[in-house]
Every structure is written in structure tokens, then in C-alpha cells.
Amino acid sequence: MMRSITRASAITVAGGLFFAVLPLVATSFGEEYFISLFSRILIYAIAAVSLDLLIGYGGMISLGHAAYVGLGAYVVGILYQHSYEGQPLFGLLPGSENALVVWPLAVLIAAVFALVIGSLCLRTSGMHFIMITLAFAQMLYYFFVGLEQYGGDDGLSIFSRNQMPVLDLNSDIQFYYLCLFFLVIYLIFVHRLVHSRFGLVIRGANSNNRRIQAIGIHSYRYRLVCFAIAGAGGGLAGALLANQTEFVSPGLLNWTLSGELMVMVLLGGLGSLFGPVLGATIFLLLEEVLAMYTEHWMVYLGPFLVIVVIFAKHGLFGLLAGRGDRNE
Amino acid sequence: MLLAIEQILNGLQLGITLFLMSAGLTLVFGIMQVINLAHGSFYMIGAFVGATVTARSGSFLLGVLAALVAAAGTGMIVEVIVLRRLYRREHLDQVLATFGLILFFNELTRIIWGRQPLMMDVPAWLGGSIELLPGLPYPVYRLAVIVVGIAVALGLWLLFARTRLGMQIRAGASNREMTAALGVNIRLIYTLVFGLGTLLAGLAGVMAGPILAVESGMGESILILTFVVIVIGGIGSVRGAVVGALLVGMVDTLGRAFLPILFRLFFSSASADSIAASVASMAIYILMAAILVWRPRGLFPAHSS
Numbered sequence: 001m002m003r004s005i006t007r008a009s010a011i012t013v014a015g016g017l018f019f020a021v022l023p024l025v026a027t028s029f030g031e032e033y034f035i036s037l038f039s040r041i042l043i044y045a046i047a048a049v050s051l052d053l054l055i056g057y058g059g060m061i062s063l064g065h066a067a068y069v070g071l072g073a074y075v076v077g078i079l080y081q082h083s084y085e086g087q088p089l090f091g092l093l094p095g096s097e098n099a100l101v102v103w104p105l106a107v108l109i110a111a112v113f114a115l116v117i118g119s120l121c122l123r124t125s126g127m128h129f130i131m132i133t134l135a136f137a138q139m140l141y142y143f144f145v146g147l148e149q150y151g152g153d154d155g156l157s158i159f160s161r162n163q164m165p166v167l168d169l170n171s172d173i174q175f176y177y178l179c180l181f182f183l184v185i186y187l188i189f190v191h192r193l194v195h196s197r198f199g200l201v202i203r204g205a206n207s208n209n210r211r212i213q214a215i216g217i218h219s220y221r222y223r224l225v226c227f228a229i230a231g232a233g234g235g236l237a238g239a240l241l242a243n244q245t246e247f248v249s250p251g252l253l254n255w256t257l258s259g260e261l262m263v264m265v266l267l268g269g270l271g272s273l274f275g276p277v278l279g280a281t282i283f284l285l286l287e288e289v290l291a292m293y294t295e296h297w298m299v300y301l302g303p304f305l306v307i308v309v310i311f312a313k314h315g316l317f318g319l320l321a322g323r324g325d326r327n328e
Numbered sequence: 329m330l331l332a333i334e335q336i337l338n339g340l341q342l343g344i345t346l347f348l349m350s351a352g353l354t355l356v357f358g359i360m361q362v363i364n365l366a367h368g369s370f371y372m373i374g375a376f377v378g379a380t381v382t383a384r385s386g387s388f389l390l391g392v393l394a395a396l397v398a399a400a401g402t403g404m405i406v407e408v409i410v411l412r413r414l415y416r417r418e419h420l421d422q423v424l425a426t427f428g429l430i431l432f433f434n435e436l437t438r439i440i441w442g443r444q445p446l447m448m449d450v451p452a453w454l455g456g457s458i459e460l461l462p463g464l465p466y467p468v469y470r471l472a473v474i475v476v477g478i479a480v481a482l483g484l485w486l487l488f489a490r491t492r493l494g495m496q497i498r499a500g501a502s503n504r505e506m507t508a509a510l511g512v513n514i515r516l517i518y519t520l521v522f523g524l525g526t527l528l529a530g531l532a533g534v535m536a537g538p539i540l541a542v543e544s545g546m547g548e549s550i551l552i553l554t555f556v557v558i559v560i561g562g563i564g565s566v567r568g569a570v571v572g573a574l575l576v577g578m579v580d581t582l583g584r585a586f587l588p589i590l591f592r593l594f595f596s597s598a599s600a601d602s603i604a605a606s607v608a609s610m611a612i613y614i615l616m617a618a619i620l621v622w623r624p625r626g627l628f629p630a631h632s633s
Contacts, residue, residue, distance in 0.1 A: 063423060130423060131555040297435075298434065302430070
């Protein structure tokens with residue numbers, strides 16, 4: 001037990017160091033491309049950690065997490081377009097390119113949608129829950145596909161990243177460290193959350209919801225708040241992703257992204273906070289490397305996934321760190 | 329009025345396609361307790377094989393037959409190799425493994441057939457249209473789809489209610505161990521049920537071929553509609569699948585046809601069309617949400633447990 005905890009923290013520290021020095025190494029080798037690749041990895045890691053909070057700790061298997069990522073991204077895209085064209089939204093609100101306004105709004109809107117969708121989805125459980133989260137996410141996907149005003153199927157281009165005092169977000173290095181900062185903050189937040197009384201209820205409801213309710217805790221509310229917090233994390237990732245790629249499209253809400261996020265969580269290991277970060281890194285690097293050799297990389301990824309599911313139950317973090325630290 | 333009748337028939341036809349998809353899937357959910365995201369892949373396999381064999385041989389019936397064999401055969405192979413190992417596992421594992429299967433099958437069709445959509449022609453003997461009412465011509469092919477769907481629904485009912493195999497399937501669904509102890513080969517039954525489900529998906533796929541574009545990833549849009557149907561109807565209930573499929577088919581088709589007209593009464597025509605298109609594509613999900621609030625387990629929940 002003791003040894004596996006030290007192993008887990010050793011991996012986490014090593015990972016943290018790796019992410020901290022990466023831009024310096026990449027710049028000194030003249031491979032700036034890696035900085036933007038790893039910015040994307042950090043952003044996906046935020047989304048994967050938020051999904052892990054739902055699946056790994058809460059046992060709420062959401063197959064619609066991309067919806068919140070997409071919503072966050074569209075908040076950035078839509079406000080940018082209104083600011084760029086100088087036309088107020090709904091004839092009332094001015095657009096904005098200020099990150100300090102736009103990003104909190106993206107997080108808030110994603111959380112509100114998660115609250116509404118979650119309040120319906122959490123009435124059910126098991127297979128129903130999986131299918132309903134998926135269906136609501138697809139609903140939003142088709143909504144944005146139909147929204148011609150904001151590019152419809154083709155999406156929206158953002159010609160420059162949001163502005164922030166002091167920092168220059170158009171600098172890839174500064175943007176990278178900002179993503180890293182958000183990831184660390186979100187990890188610390190989720191870590192404290194799952195080890196608080198709130199987290200205890202969430203995990204308890206996962207293993208035996210009936211017992212939690214029998215001791216007088218209305219677990220529905222806790223689970224709903226957890227769902228909203230995860231949605232907010234998705235929204236943050238979406239806002240960052242829109243800035244990183246300078247492009248927003250309905251593809252961000254598509255269920256393939258939900259599936260990929262779930263794969264990242266599983267690859268890394270459920271219910272381990274650093275696991276999803278590792279999973280996101282490995283998934284996106286694998287995609288990058290396989291795509292170099294063949295455009296049909298998914299034909300290899302698919303069976304690989306099936307094999308991982310059948311044989312490596314606890315993900316890579318579980319293999320590396322041993323099993324002792326999971327959920328303690 | 330004639331437009332309304334035509335749209336109702338279109339809704340019925342979409343409902344039939346959805347029924348073929350959801351009947352198989354709801355059985356797999358209800359009997360094996362396994363969530364299968366890859367069901368749309370068998371729809372796609374049916375469409376691709378059907379289109380290719382029809383084009384090569386010139387016979388639509390041969391195409392349909394090949395599609396059924398391909399879908400059912402692939403389905404049973406997948407059941408034996410992958411799904412069988414997942415029956416006792418958590419839903420999360422089932423979701424991820426079947427997600428992997430989707431990636432594999434989508435990419436495989438891209439490798440074999442390329443990225444261009446295939447076109448499949450309506451066979452000559454089902455071409456043209458029939459005048460149902462004075463001034464209301466309707467394509468014969470779409471009518472044929474409706475007839476086949478109703479025949480399949482009746483056939484399924486007979487299979488489950490009146491045959492020995494149907495009885496064994498129902499027994500296996502309510503208590504696996506007890507049925508196995510009575511000497512029924514439950515593993516074989518599961519493989520057969522899974523094959524039956526994918527056969528129906530392949531049938532839906534090949535019948536949709538002449539109506540839609542046959543392309544990689546076509547299975548997913550229908551899969552999500554199928555999920556909506558199953559959530560509305562109740563998991564594991566074939567009767568629920570019938571009602572849910574017809575509801576979803578009607579609401580979706582009628583919404584797309586009439587919401588723009590309705591919205592033009594209130595908004596300028598350009599924005600009315602855009603808003604109506606968005607709302608129409610959301611209509612079935614709103615229906616699903618409403619039914620969930622009213623009955624969280626669907627209209628016809630199969631098991632009380």
C-alpha cells in the first residue's frame with residue numbers, strides 16, 4: 001500500500017516536471033510544433049479529468065461530455081463574432097474578446113446546461129443514463145449544425161485569440177503555461193473535492209446509492225452538483241480549445257469526441273486524478289504517430305481499445321502505479 | 329391535406345426503419361444486459377454489401393440477401409469474439425469496447441469502399457409511384473419498405489409468442505442460470521439473438537440504401553435515433569420499440585415538414601427557416617425529455633427489477 005502510493009506520487013511528480021520543462025526543451029531543439037501539440041494535450045486533459053470526476057468517482061457514465069466542451073467553445077466563438085462584426089448579441093449584449101469576461105461565461109454556461117441536462121438524466125441510471133446523456137449531446141450537436149448564423153456545419157473561424165491583461169495569448173509558450181496552470185488548478189480542485197464530505201457522498205452513492213439515501217442524504221442533489229462541476233470543467237476546456245485552434249465547429253459536440261474523452265479516461269485509469277492526464281497524453285500522441293504512418297489509423301486503434309478493455313482493466317496508470325491508490 | 333398524408337407516410341417509413349434497428353438492439357439490451365454502440369455498424373455493413381452486390385449482379389433481391397447474410401454473419405462473429413466476454417462486465421467496459429468496434433468498422437469501410445458515398449438505385453420493378461389518392465402519388469419503393477417492416481414485426485411477434493425458440497429466448501431473458509440448468513444451450517441462444525438483431529439492422533440498412541447515401545459513419549446518426557426510440561419505449565420491450573419508433577418517426581418527419589410553416593407565421597421567412605430547422609432537429613429529444621419526466625423507465629418497461 002505504502003509503496004504504491006509513493007509510486008503514484010512519483011509518477012505524478014515526474015509528469016508534472018515533464019509538462020513544466022517541455023516548452024523549454026522544445027524551443028531549444030527548434031521544435032515549436034510540440035508546444036501547440038502539448039497545449040492541446042493539456043486542454044484535453046482538463047476535459048478528461050472532469051469526465052473522470054463523473055465516471056471514475058461518481059459512477060455516472062456520461063457519453064455526452066463533448067456537449068459541454070462544445071458549448072464552452074461556442075461561447076468564445078459567438079462572442080468573438082459579435083465583437084468582430086460590432087453587432088450586439090440579441091440586439092442587447094455586446095460581443096467580447098476579453099478572456100476575463102468570456103472564459104468565466106463559457107464555464108458558467110456549460111455548468112448551467114449540465115445542471116439542466118443532468119437534472120433530467122439523473123432521474124435514470126444504468127443503460128438509460130448512458131443513452132440519454134448521448135442523446136442530449138447529439139441534440140445540441142444538431143442544434144449547432146442548424147445554426148446558419150454561426151457557420152452551421154462549417155463552424156466559425158476566430159481570427160485572433162482572446163485578450164488578457166499582462167499575458168499575450170497569441171504567444172504559444174504563454175498560452176501553453178496558461179493551459180498548464182488551469183489544468184493544475186482544476187486537478188487540485190477536483191482532488192480536494194473528492195476527498196471532502198461532498199466527495200465522500202458522491203463516491204458512496206456510486207458504490208451503494210440505496211445505503212447513502214438510507215442514512216438520510218439526498219444523493220440526487222450531490223450527484224447533480226457533481227454533474228454540473230464536471231460540465232464546467234468541460235466548458236473551460238472548450239473555451240481554451242477554441243482559443244488554441246482558433247476555430248469552433250459542431251464537431252466539438254459530436255459524440256465521437258465524447259467517446260474519445262472516455263477512452264482517455266479509461267486508458268489512463270478510472271478514479272485516479274493523474275490517470276486521465278496520462279490517458280489524454282497517450283491517446284493524442286498515439287493518434288499523432290499513427291496518423292504519420294497511415295490515414296487509416298482508427299482501424300488499429302479500434303481493436304487496440306477492445307483489447308485494453310478486455311485485458312487491462314485498470315488503465316496504464318493502474319499498471320504503472322499498482323492498484324493501491326485507487327479511491328483509497 | 330395531401331401534403332400531410334404524404335408526410336405521415338414518410339414518418340411511417342422512417343418509423344419502420346427505426347423499428348427494425350431498435351427491435352434488435354432492445355433485445356440485446358434487455359436479454360444480455362449489454363449496451364451495444366456498434367449496432368449502427370451492422371446497419372452500415374448491410375447497406376454497403378447490399379449496394380455492392382446489387383450493382384455487381386444487377387439483382388436487388390440478391391443484394392438484400394447478401395446484406396442480410398453479411399450483417400448476421402459479422403454480428404455472430406463479433407458476439408463470439410468480443411461481446412460474449414462483456415456480458416458480465418460493467419456498462420462502461422461495454423461502451424468502450426463497442427466504441428472501439430465502431431472505429432474499426434467505419435475505417436474498414438473507408439479502406440474497402442473509399443470515402444465517396446455509394447449510390448444505390450431503386451430496382452426497376454419497385455420504381456415509379458402509385459396514386460394513393462387522386463393527386464397524391466407516392467413512391468412504390470417507400471410503400472414496399474413499410475410493408476416489409478410490418479411483415480417483420482408480425483414475424484417477430486410469432487417467433488416470440490408461438491415458437492419453442494421464442495420461449496427459450498424469453499426464459500433466458502428472465503433467468504439465465506435456471507434456463508441453462510434446464511438444458512437449454514443459452515450461449516447458442518445469445519449468439520442467435522445477437523445475430524437476429526444484426527440481421528434486422530442489416531435489413532434496415534439495405535432498405536435505406538436507395539433512399540440515403542451509403543457512406544462510412546452512416547450507422548451513427550441512425551444509432552442515436554434508435555437510442556431515443558429505446559429510451560422512450562423502455563429497454564428490452566419489443567412493444568415499446570414499435571410505439572417508440574413510430575412516435576419518433578412521426579415527430580421527426582412532421583416537425584421538419586411543418587415547423588417552418590408554423591414559424592413563418594411569427595418570424596421573417598429567412599430566420600424562420602433557420603430557427604425551424606434547428607428546433608425540428610431537436611424535437612425528438614424534447615419528446616424524449618418529456619417522456620422521461622413523466623416515466624423515467626420508458627413507456628413499456630420490460631422488467632420490474
